[in-house]
Structures are given as structure tokens and as C-alpha cells.
Amino acid sequence: MKQRIITAVIAGAIFLAIVFYGNELLTIATYILATIGLHELLKMRKQSLLSVQGLLSVLMLWVFLLPDEQARWLEDTLFSKIELMFLIVLLFLTYTVLTKNKVTFDDVSFCILSTLYVGIGFFYLIQTREAGLDFILYSLFIIWTTDSGAYFIGKAFGKRKLWPEISPNKTVEGSIGGVICAVVTAVVFYFVYPEITDNLLVFIIGTIVLSVFGQIGDLVESAFKRYYNVKDSGDILPGHGGILDRFDSLLFVWPLLYFFLI
Template sequence: MKQRIITGVIAAALFLPIVFFGGLPFVLLTYFLATVGLYELLKMKKLGIFTVHGFLSVLLLWVILLPERYEQALITLNYTKIEIGIVIILLLLTYTVITKNRFTFEAAGFTILSVIYVGIGFYYFIETRDAGLVYIFYSLFMIWATDSGAYFIGKATGKRKLWPEISPNKTVEGSLGGVVCALIVAILFGLFADMNATVLTLMAITVILSIFGQLGDLVQSAFKRHFNVKDSGNILPGHGGILDRFDSLLFVLPLLNLFHLW
């Protein structure tokens, strides 16, 4: 517990000033976090990142992460992110032939889906920050409230298992308690922050985001259970890896963008 607290304090001291400042430092931080997250996923599959396919996967990730305000650089070259991404995917598939199936089609598929999963989530981390600091803090507090509510209410009243094959400690009561706690956050932000939505609208959105945030957590649990690992990584002592900390955000932020709050 002591190690977990120390790591949390240090991470917050490093992370929060960059979040407040935004701009290029935040973009670079997001690139770093996403690259580590991809490394963690590939490592679970025993796919090295310091390889040809690892280089191509990181390159594809960085293309996906390129913020909208920087895409003009590609447009001047008469290319789009999709076109460059297609070329990289074709190169990954070609690499299966070059290696005579030592790097298999299955591995290529896993790599591409991993890049999309991590890349889209962290891309919208950048876009959400560009929309306004309030949306980042709303997302973080909503997820923290969901997680805390699910843990404490589940521990106090939980009887029915939510998804024992994936995460045996989670309960239906805890999950519902997490949604209720997230609604409290929605009400507070709706009343006291400029969220460009009525309180009722924000509450409805929050219910959906809270549910999908919990699904993001379960997806990460499913990965770890399938690959028989305790944590996605060890970059954050006491907390695990980057994906252990950002699993819910990777689901919440793309959906938040779809609600057009900004």
C-alpha cells in the first residue's frame, strides 16, 4: 500500500502539470503512454517491440495518434492518415511472407488490433484535452467514482457475481453502485462546470460512460487472464502498467467524443 501511494503521488506530480499545460508537452506525454501501452500488449503475446514488426506497429500507432491540428503536415504531402496506415498494414502482412510465417497472420492481426485499441483511445485523450480541461477532469472523476463506488459498495453489499470467468471479485451490486457514484459526479459537473450539456443530458451520458468504463476494465482483465499475467506491466510500482491505469479511459474517451459535448 505504501508503494502504491508513493507511486501515485509521484505520478500525479509529473502528470498533472503537463495535463494543465496541454499543447505539445501533453501530446508527447500521450505518445509515450500509448507506446508503453502497446509494448505491454505485445509483450503479453510474446511479440517483441524491438523488431521489424514492432517498429511497424509503433509507426502505425504514431500515425493514428497524430492530432487533428497536426494533420496539415500530411495533407501538404498529399497523403492522409488512413492511406499511410493502409501502407503500414500491408507491410505487416508482407512481413509474414518474408519471415516464412515465423511472424504469422494471427500475430499480424493481434498487432493491428492492439494498435487500433490503444491508438484510438489515446488519440481521443489528446482531442479531449484540446476540447477543454474540464472534459479531462470530468472523465477522470467519473471513472474514479465508478471504480471506488464499485469497490466499496460491492464489498459491503455485493452477492451476485458480475462476470466471474473474467474478474471473480466484481459484483452486480458493486457495478450498479459505481454507476450511482458516477451520477453524483455528473450532477456536480452539470451544476458547477461548463459542460455544454444540461444536468439531465450529462446524467444520461454518464450512465453509458460508466458502464463502458467498467467494460474497458473487464476487457483488460480478459487480456490478462487469457495471457496468464497479473498486471499489464510494472512501470508503475504498486499499480501495474499503463494499460492497468488507462483501461477505462480507452473506452470512455472515444465515446465521450461521439456525444459531441464540444
């Protein structure tokens, strides 16, 4: 527990400092986090990041993560992001032929979907920060309170299992408690940062949606780990596991936050 708290304080302080600064520092940090997250997913399937399919995955991820300004420059001078990603998909499929199916269609499909899963979430970290620091802080607070509320309320009152085949410790009562805690946090946040929205009701509804999908993101990561029989996605964060273990909920929340509230 002591190690977990120390890691949370140090890693949280570094991440918040980067988020507050924003700009190129946040973009660089996002590239690093996303690449580590992709490595963790590939490792679950026993695929190396330094293999051909791993390097193609990284290339696709880095193209996908390009912020709008750099993406416009790329489109003006060469190809659009979508065109480049199509080319990388063709290279993936060509590689299955060159290896005579030692690297299969299933392998490259996993790589492509893993890249999109990680890339979409972290891309919208950059986009959300560009929309305003208050949105990032809001997303962090509601996910932290959702997780904490679900844990403590589930411990105290949980009886019905939420999804025992995937995450046996989560309960329906804990899940509902997490949503309630997120809503309370959102109301407080609204009065501290009234400029974040002009409609409190829509803000509360949006918070409920984000809290629910944050929990779904957590379950998705749990499903990956259970399927591939691993305890944590990685060990880069002592006491917490890997990058995906810490950002699984936010990978679902940031895109939805951008779509519906920003």
C-alpha cells in the same frame, strides 16, 4: 498499500500537471504513454517492440496519434493518415510472406488490433483536451469515482458476481454502485462547471453510459491478462502495474465522451 498510495499521488500529480498545461507537452506525453501501452500488449503475446512487426506497430500508432493540425500538414505534403496506415498494413502482410509464416497472419492481426485499441483511446485524450480542460477533468473524476464506488460498495454489499470468468472479484452490486457514484459526481461537476453542458438530463445519461463503458474497458483489460496468464500489464507503476492497468477504462471513455458529449 503505502507504495500504491505514493505511486498514485506522484503519478497522478504529474499527469494532472501535464493535462493542465496541454499543448505539445500533452501530445509528447500521450505518445510515450501509448507506446508503453502498446509494448505491454505485445509483451503479453511474447512479441518484442523491437521486432519488425513491433516497429511497424509503433509506426502505425504514431501515425494514428497525429493531432489534426499535424495530420493536415502530412496530407498536404505526402499521404493522409488513413493512406499511411493502409500502407503499413500491406507491409505487415508482406512480412508474413518474407518470414515464410514464422510471423503469421494471427501475429500481425494482433499487432494491428492492439495498435488501434491503444491508439484510438489515447488519440481522443488529445482531442478531448483540445475541446477543453473541463472535459478531461470530468472524465477522470467519473472514472475514479466509478472505480472507488464499485470497490467499496462491492466490498460492503456485493453478493452476485458480475463476470467471474474474467474478473472474479467484481460484483453486480459494486458495478451499479460505481455508476451511482459517477452520477452523483457528474451532478456536482455540472454545478461547478455549468458551461460543460446546457442539458443536465443528457449529461446524466451520458455519465451512465461512460461509467458502464469504463467498467467494460476494465473487463477487456482483465480478459487480456487472464487469456495471456499475466497478473499485470506491466510494472512501470509500483503497486498499480502497467500503463494499461491504469488507463484501461479511460481508453473506452475518451472516444465515447468525444463522440456523444463533445
